[in-house]
Amino acid sequence: MERRSLGITGVEVPVVGLGTWLTFDLGPERQQVADQVVDTAYASGTRVFDSSPMYGRAEQVLGQAVDGHRDDVFIASKIWTPSQEQGRFQLEAQLDYFGGRVDLEQVHNLVAWEQHLAWLEHEQEQDRVCFLGATHYQSSAFEELEGVMRSGRIDAIQVPYNPLERDVERTILPLAEELGLGVIVMRPFAERGLLPGPGPVHLERIGVSTWTEALLKWILSDLRVTCVIPATAHPAHAAENAAAGEPPWLDDEQWRMVKELAG
Numbered sequence: 001m002e003r004r005s006l007g008i009t010g011v012e013v014p015v016v017g018l019g020t021w022l023t024f025d026l027g028p029e030r031q032q033v034a035d036q037v038v039d040t041a042y043a044s045g046t047r048v049f050d051s052s053p054m055y056g057r058a059e060q061v062l063g064q065a066v067d068g069h070r071d072d073v074f075i076a077s078k079i080w081t082p083s084q085e086q087g088r089f090q091l092e093a094q095l096d097y098f099g100g101r102v103d104l105e106q107v108h109n110l111v112a113w114e115q116h117l118a119w120l121e122h123e124q125e126q127d128r129v130c131f132l133g134a135t136h137y138q139s140s141a142f143e144e145l146e147g148v149m150r151s152g153r154i155d156a157i158q159v160p161y162n163p164l165e166r167d168v169e170r171t172i173l174p175l176a177e178e179l180g181l182g183v184i185v186m187r188p189f190a191e192r193g194l195l196p197g198p199g200p201v202h203l204e205r206i207g208v209s210t211w212t213e214a215l216l217k218w219i220l221s222d223l224r225v226t227c228v229i230p231a232t233a234h235p236a237h238a239a240e241n242a243a244a245g246e247p248p249w250l251d252d253e254q255w256r257m258v259k260e261l262a263g
Helices: 028-043 058-065 067-072 084-097 113-125 139-150 172-179 200-206 211-220 235-243 252-262
Strands: 048-050 074-079 102-107 129-135 156-160 182-186
Touching: 028 058, 028 067, 028 235, 048 182, 058 067, 058 084, 074 084, 084 102, 084 113, 102 113, 102 156, 113 129, 129 139, 129 182, 139 156, 139 172, 156 172, 172 182, 200 211, 200 252, 211 235, 211 252
Parallel strands: 048 074, 074 102, 102 129, 129 156, 156 182
Antiparallel strands: none
């Protein structure tokens, strides 16, 4: 099986991106923090960066941080509002932050998804939005998400997946494979619920250097996953996360070991 692709022309999509939830909601006086994280992630091979209006100032901060790399990166953001008028306002702000285009525009948590996809499809025709997607973090919404996936109107989904949150394995990942949709994974560390993790003896048996590497490789060993987007405010962590996106992936025994150690 080959890993799912978002079909991006001219931009190679590494399997580890960078999320901005809780890490890039920074005041102007702390912009340098985001700049250093993005520069390190980029130098380490990261090309996918994800944000949302839900994340405070994160979009604006990310836009400034990637400014020197914009032609070489893939920006995924979101529309997060029940109002079409406010949704259009959010898109205009994103276009200002991200150099006139959003590579993947996702309807965040399926809020008013039918209404938003209707006008976002017109934005696609104007080349201001390249791909469309939908997200949700709760398994209780996955039945609705399946309907959106089957509509033929989106190119990708974003869902949580880690050893503690595996509901996507039942229907979402098989359906994404069937439909050829990209899969972006949020919450790879279960909102830090999986950290700090086991000690060196177990890590050596898994064949990794750190527990975060084990968790990222656990996710990416499922080739239906296109990209995983751990968030961080530390440049060293951004480099370590990016390195986890390189094969070899975990074999069946190593995969089970990570799952068991995660509890």
